Amino acid sequence: MRYSLGALIRNAFSGHTRWQPAWRDPEPKPQYDTIIIGGGGHGLATAYYLAKEHGITDVAVLEKSYIGSGNVGRNTTIIRSNYLLPPNTAFYEWSLKLWEGLEQDLNFNAMVSQRGVLNLYHSDAQRDAFARRGNAMRLNGVDAELLDREQVRELVPLLDFDNARFPIKGGLLQRRGGTVRHDAVAWGFARGADQRGVDIIQNCEVTGIRIENGKVVGVETTRGYIRAKRVGIAVAGNSSRVAAMAGLRLPIESHVLQAFVSEGIKPHIDMVVTFGAGHFYISQSDKGGLVFGGDIDGYNSYAQRGNLPIVEDVMSCAVALFPSISRVRYLRQWGGIMDMTMDGSPIIDRTPIEGLFLNAGWCYGGFKATPASGWCFAHTIATGTPHRLNSGFRLDRFATGHVIDEGGKGAVPNLH
Numbered sequence: 186m187r188y189s190l191g192a193l194i195r196n197a198f199s200g201h202t203r204w205q206p207a208w209r210d211p212e213p214k215p216q217y218d219t220i221i222i223g224g225g226g227h228g229l230a231t232a233y234y235l236a237k238e239h240g241i242t243d244v245a246v247l248e249k250s251y252i253g254s255g256n257v258g259r260n261t262t263i264i265r266s267n268y269l270l271p272p273n274t275a276f277y278e279w280s281l282k283l284w285e286g287l288e289q290d291l292n293f294n295a296m297v298s299q300r301g302v303l304n305l306y307h308s309d310a311q312r313d314a315f316a317r318r319g320n321a322m323r324l325n326g327v328d329a330e331l332l333d334r335e336q337v338r339e340l341v342p343l344l345d346f347d348n349a350r351f352p353i354k355g356g357l358l359q360r361r362g363g364t365v366r367h368d369a370v371a372w373g374f375a376r377g378a379d380q381r382g383v384d385i386i387q388n389c390e391v392t393g394i395r396i397e398n399g400k401v402v403g404v405e406t407t408r409g410y411i412r413a414k415r416v417g418i419a420v421a422g423n424s425s426r427v428a429a430m431a432g433l434r435l436p437i438e439s440h441v442l443q444a445f446v447s448e449g450i451k452p453h454i455d456m457v458v459t460f461g462a463g464h465f466y467i468s469q470s471d472k473g474g475l476v477f478g479g480d481i482d483g484y485n486s487y488a489q490r491g492n493l494p495i496v497e498d499v500m501s502c503a504v505a506l507f508p509s510i511s512r513v514r515y516l517r518q519w520g521g522i523m524d525m526t527m528d529g530s531p532i533i534d535r536t537p538i539e540g541l542f543l544n545a546g547w548c549y550g551g552f553k554a555t556p557a558s559g560w561c562f563a564h565t566i567a568t569g570t571p572h573r574l575n576s577g578f579r580l581d582r583f584a585t586g587h588v589i590d591e592g593g594k595g596a597v598p599n600l601h
């Protein structure tokens with residue numbers, strides 16, 4: 186069923202009783218060509234692009250809970266491509282281009298909103314670093330504008346310009362950055378993959394990976410053994426656990442990151458704003474809630490919940506930037522588990538086991554990567570070799586020394 190204005194009107198006349206489920210709920214088959222472990226954004230996008238770009242439709246996505254229960258439905262929805270280093274700039278820019286056409290491609294409203302991402306700077310040295318990053322972006326064909334204090338004031342007048350602990354001196358703006366409704370991304374990719382024949386199997390946890398003669402042959406699950414020629418791991422915060430089932434030890438730590446939503450208020454902040462003197466980012470949802478977050482909790486965990494010290498830290502950053510929201514009540518808060526690599530850049534690669542592929546290490550920035558990650562991982566699985574765009578995201582780079590130390594604007598794990 187295609188979604189359109191006509192379909193909406195037709196269904197309105199029939200009391201909205203004829204909408205079909207957006208995806209099927211199939212029983213797992215005994216064998217698939219390709220199994221993707223993890224029904225988050227990256228796993229679902231991989232299945233979609235395997236079917237769409239490579240014609241591989243004998244695919245199952247195995248999700249231990251319900252789709253969208255992981256980080257894809259827990260993040261603060263920010264998308265951008267304002268990275269410093271070439272492997273990341275090219276990859277994230279391709280992702281942003283895919284976001285720009287995604288809703289038409291999927292025939293699904295993901296509320297892609299290119300409202301702009303503004304990174305504030307608070308010192309001369311930080312301005313120089315931001316100018317360098319903006320220049321690198323522009324040299325790579327990515328949009329970037331360096332703003333002074335008055336230009337920032339015009340865009341976001343409610344920031345504290347007069348009495349701030351860390352005075353605002355300007356900002357680096359990427360107008361094409363913005364936000365996307367996060368769980369719609371999971372639903373849109375799931376529907377698109379399902380329509381092309383992919384089986385999305387929820388409540389099916391992978392508990393083992395079977396390997397014979399150095400080659401993957403299938404996975405053990407809570408719903409029985411399933412054979413497969415190729416298996417892709419895309420389980421974000423659980424990457425180390427699932428890779429360990431194949432005897433792999435990953436250069437990844439799992440950490441908790443929290444997100445917060447306030448009560449709905451009138452339009453207040455119409456772009457994404459990030460603090461340069463602390464780790465804090467904020468935007469306002471279409472329902473009026475302020476959506477914001479800050480630092481990781483700072484200890485290793487596999488629990489999807491956080492602790493109070495970070496709540497206090499994030500709130501103090503919020504009020505330091507926008508004193509006017511000090512009496513707004515925050516409504517909801519939750520945590521997600523992130524897979525942190527030690528250079529802040531991801532891994533999309535083969536593994537030493539034939540037929541086993543790995544997509545991991547997204548730190549706290551993998552939502553914006555979802556389309557490109559799925560696109561590149563699908564290419565890597567289908568062809569057996571990485572695409573040019575993910576050829577730097579190698580698993581062995583920590584052994585060979587080819588790290589991509591994205592201090593520019595990635596996750597910066599060495600600070601934690």
Ligand SMILES: Cc1cc2nc3c(=O)[nH]c(=O)nc-3n(C[C@H](O)[C@H](O)[C@H](O)COP(=O)(O)OP(=O)(O)OC[C@H]3O[C@@H](n4cnc5c(N)ncnc54)[C@H](O)[C@@H]3O)c2cc1C
Binds near residue numbers: 256392420423521
């Ligand atoms: C609070 C928070 C805020 C964030 N904000 C942003 C942001 O603003 N912008 C941005 O770009 N990124 C952000 N991120 C990071 C981003 O959300 C993640 O990097 C990204 O979503 C990870 O990829 P995913 O969607 O595939 O992960 P997930 O949605 O976590 O998918 C992995 C799936 O694997 C499943 N799984 C795990 N183990 C198994 C198993 N054994 N068998 C079967 N299934 C299994 C899980 O249940 C899960 O559904 C944020 C993350 C958090 C937690």
